[in-house]
Amino acid sequence: MSSATFVDDALTGVSGITDIDSYVDSWHESDSDLELHDYLGLTWDEYRLWVEKPNTLRFILSARRHGRTVNEELKNTASELALAARAGSSNEAESVLTWLRKTGRL
Numbered sequence: 001m002s003s004a005t006f007v008d009d010a011l012t013g014v015s016g017i018t019d020i021d022s023y024v025d026s027w028h029e030s031d032s033d034l035e036l037h038d039y040l041g042l043t044w045d046e047y048r049l050w051v052e053k054p055n056t057l058r059f060i061l062s063a064r065r066h067g068r069t070v071n072e073e074l075k076n077t078a079s080e081l082a083l084a085a086r087a088g089s090s091n092e093a094e095s096v097l098t099w100l101r102k103t104g105r106l
Helices: 006-012 017-029 036-040 044-052 054-066 070-080 090-102
Strands: none
Touching: 006 017, 006 054, 017 036, 017 054, 036 044, 044 054, 044 070, 054 070, 054 090, 070 090
């Protein structure tokens, strides 16, 4: 694991999605003054979304990679199915979109 944030490392291919737990463990073991979301490289909203629905992490990273918001990424994924392989299935994107609507975030 590098000294960069999880998001930086995930976007450059140094780490994978499943490595986020190692970064959380490193934060717990560190004397960092950063809040966990900052340590991971996530915005507060991205962090909240990930904590509440962990399978959204792939959409968060994809949005960052494409310079979009997570909501834009999810809408794009659901409508065009362009990221269906990355999401596991189009149903996963639809499930997250439905959840975001129910929670008033979309």
